[in-house]
Amino acid sequence: MKRKARSAGRAGGGLTELEGSVLGTVGAREPCTPYAVRRDFQISPSRYWSASAGAIYPLMRRLEHRGLIRVQGTTGDGRRGRLYGLTLAGRRALGRWLRTLADPATTGVPPDPLRNRVAFFATLDPATRRTLLDAAAVELRADLERVREYALRQKADGRTYESLVSAGAERMLAARLEWIVEVIRVTG
Amino acid sequence: MKRKARSAGRAGGGLTELEGSVLGTVGAREPCTPYAVRRDFQISPSRYWSASAGAIYPLMRRLEHRGLIRVQGTTGDGRRGRLYGLTLAGRRALGRWLRTLADPATTGVPPDPLRNRVAFFATLDPATRRTLLDAAAVELRADLERVREYALRQKADGRTYESLVSAGAERMLAARLEWIVEVIRVTG
């Protein structure tokens, strides 16, 4: 087994997190352009990535070359926009990727820049510590409010899964806020 | 302003997430070797990265060249191990990085491969959906148990901050488990 570099960060069906998300978005919105996929990522409150053009356009070309998506037409305007849809192989690859839901790598403790910083707080003096933690709590409350509104709007629009996903983000923010309050209580 | 590429993903003090974590670990454990830093990352239940040698060794060389860490001695055995410690500039850079705790990019909704997959669950048939969600719940409960034990062990050892950080990871897992149960209830 010489080269296994292709498997870097690729769960199940051989897709990275970004590839799986793009494939899933195309599947939900097809036929759609790379730009539409980008927009979907940008309006989401949970920004997994920057959703930059430099990431999406080359990635969708790769998916096309791998036979997972296919051009189904053009937008018609002068922008040479390509409307993509899933191929059968693409649909299967998406299914395999979704099936990694129960993998330890998927369920395990997700990364969190907040927790990651608090881990090194012992070196700070108590006053700075307290100021920072209070400021973080304020920011978290604002984030929580934003996501709550977003979730309510989606629920009102009848988008079941989207509102559930937002509810998940909301729970995550709420848990982090409660945790910060605990950190303040214990160390402040 | 031509080139701003150096600022990619660098918050506050101009450190990436991994650089900040390494600097924080060196600050907490100094003097210590790159290998000791790697081990710290590996035993943590929240694996931000793979903590591979190919990441840590070059990164610590970069930090050394930037004057943030400095060789304070060697391990003495035949392995030419270098013991690093923070410089004054390193201590300041770490402080600036920790001060980004209250930034929106830090507090905002963190990425989650679990939520990311559920977002595209609408395309799956109900039976598969249910099976996967149940399996994920089982896996989450196991993860939760592991982290709980880890947190208790740290608390027993009197490591205040480490146990608080583990408590944060625990809260995050618990929130995700409750959320998965909600997803099952609503869509199952």
Added chain:
DNA sequence: TCCATCATGTAAACAGTTACATGATTGC
């Protein structure tokens, strides 16, 4: 002695970001 593990690296591949370029469309 031998073997597993500890420990320190290096090289190639690759994914994602920033910044730039370019043309089309829309609103004023």
Added chain:
DNA sequence: GCAATCATGTAACTGTTTACATGATGGA
């Protein structure tokens, strides 16, 4: 007609991963 923005890209850079290499140490 002009500006802002929409939309589709490209190029350079960089950080991380995988896999490999190499020597030291400790236990059977």
